[in-house]
Amino acid sequence: MTYILRQPEIVATRFGEHLLLTFVSLAIALAIAFPLGVLVARRPRAGAVTLAGLNVIYTIPSLALLAILIEVFGLGAPTAIVALVAYAQMILVRNIAEGLRGVSPAALDAADGLGFTPLRRLLQIEIPLALPAIVGGIRIATVALIGIATIAAWIDAGGLGALVFDGLHQDNPDKIVAGSLAAVVLALAADGTFRLVEKRLTR
Amino acid sequence: MGGNIELRGVGVTYAGGAVAVRDVDLTIAGGEFAVFLGPSGSGKSTLLRTINRLIEPTTGTVFIDGVDVRTLDPVVLRRGIGYVIQAVGLFPHFTIGANVGVVPALLGWDRARIARRVDELLDLVQLDPATYRDRYPRQLSGGEQQRVGVARALAAEPRVLLMDEPFGAVDAIVRASLQDEIRRIHRELRTTIVFVTHDVDEALRLADRVVVIAAGAVAQADTPARLVAAPASDIVRSLVGIDAESRRLADARPLLERDVR
Numbered sequence: 025m026t027y028i029l030r031q032p033e034i035v036a037t038r039f040g041e042h043l044l045l046t047f048v049s050l051a052i053a054l055a056i057a058f059p060l061g062v063l064v065a066r067r068p069r070a071g072a073v074t075l076a077g078l079n080v081i082y083t084i085p086s087l088a089l090l091a092i093l094i095e096v097f098g099l100g101a102p103t104a105i106v107a108l109v110a111y112a113q114m115i116l117v118r119n120i121a122e123g124l125r126g127v128s129p130a131a132l133d134a135a136d137g138l139g140f141t142p143l144r145r146l147l148q149i150e151i152p153l154a155l156p157a158i159v160g161g162i163r164i165a166t167v168a169l170i171g172i173a174t175i176a177a178w179i180d181a182g183g184l185g186a187l188v189f190d191g192l193h194q195d196n197p198d199k200i201v202a203g204s205l206a207a208v209v210l211a212l213a214a215d216g217t218f219r220l221v222e223k224r225l226t227r
Numbered sequence: 228m229g230g231n232i233e234l235r236g237v238g239v240t241y242a243g244g245a246v247a248v249r250d251v252d253l254t255i256a257g258g259e260f261a262v263f264l265g266p267s268g269s270g271k272s273t274l275l276r277t278i279n280r281l282i283e284p285t286t287g288t289v290f291i292d293g294v295d296v297r298t299l300d301p302v303v304l305r306r307g308i309g310y311v312i313q314a315v316g317l318f319p320h321f322t323i324g325a326n327v328g329v330v331p332a333l334l335g336w337d338r339a340r341i342a343r344r345v346d347e348l349l350d351l352v353q354l355d356p357a358t359y360r361d362r363y364p365r366q367l368s369g370g371e372q373q374r375v376g377v378a379r380a381l382a383a384e385p386r387v388l389l390m391d392e393p394f395g396a397v398d399a400i401v402r403a404s405l406q407d408e409i410r411r412i413h414r415e416l417r418t419t420i421v422f423v424t425h426d427v428d429e430a431l432r433l434a435d436r437v438v439v440i441a442a443g444a445v446a447q448a449d450t451p452a453r454l455v456a457a458p459a460s461d462i463v464r465s466l467v468g469i470d471a472e473s474r475r476l477a478d479a480r481p482l483l484e485r486d487v488r
Contacts, residue, residue: 128319130312130314133314133316134312136305137279137308137312138329152320
């Protein structure tokens, strides 16, 4: 605990790096997951193949995935972001697809019959109605990413994991506790915030 | 006034080879209230949905006011045709006002005009605009929701209104009042209405002309009175002749109508 009090700037910097890693990854992951989620929801066969592929990525141990990615992208935050984006896909795509599939068929039939274009139907009817499920997916993905991002310090991507690794090397348990605690707080805060958003959306 | 619908040799065969509709020839005059009556699985809803191209016929052609609907962009076509379904399908995240104004919004009307139109329509279906405009669908009863469904379908002054078992999910009393409403609205607006039901009483009560559909084909298309008096086949007789009550209603309706006018 004392490390946080003695070195608040260092902890804050690492915290900031961690936030950046997580949310940059999340943003990129969402941009990819939305079209994939729509594909999975609309085309069951192509969807099953896509989900199976994402599931394979999801089951690779994070350390192993990072090691493989170093070979391609080298050390540093960009490599970590690639790994985090890949991990988030499975959770995000599955939830987006489930949300879209859960939209009431009556609302969709009405939207078609009243003359919505497919894009407008998606943006104005399907996505808003699927939003609680989508936000649920974002919440789970974010918490997972915050956890996995601590390991990213191992490839020089910074973040709270750097405190943990430094603490291990320097035999400084205080530093390990500081890094872990900050990561836990961040995860809980993210979880709580998204839960609140979900609750408001479902009402 | 328009709204003339012509079905020429319309057939629908599904991908698996099942024939839903076979070779239907039918003309519905502009301003007519036509009711497709048939048991479930008879193809009546499928036939209805060929009119706004939610289902594309495998054979034959649908014309509206002489124009082959296949030559029109389906989105544009549908914005000019009202559509009401049994499950109502109000958008739960839109207010009642936004639901009613949705087609005008798609058509790019300005806000003030949409707002005026929404209030007009809520009045038309006898829901007080000030009370209902800003509510959400879940705050309304089933009957009120279907009134909104009808208002939404009529918002952009369609030439044709398609109604697929619209009152099938509400209880008998509400259904009767909704039936009165739709008759009144039809008298006021003279929009062509194509209405699908499996309920004989409802068909005889509402229709200018009942189109009996059995096994994907038109078994008889006639006024309620003639349908009851001279069923063209055993199929029609068994469907229409079920209870004497409907017969009395059919006989009484022209009188009632005259009184109202």
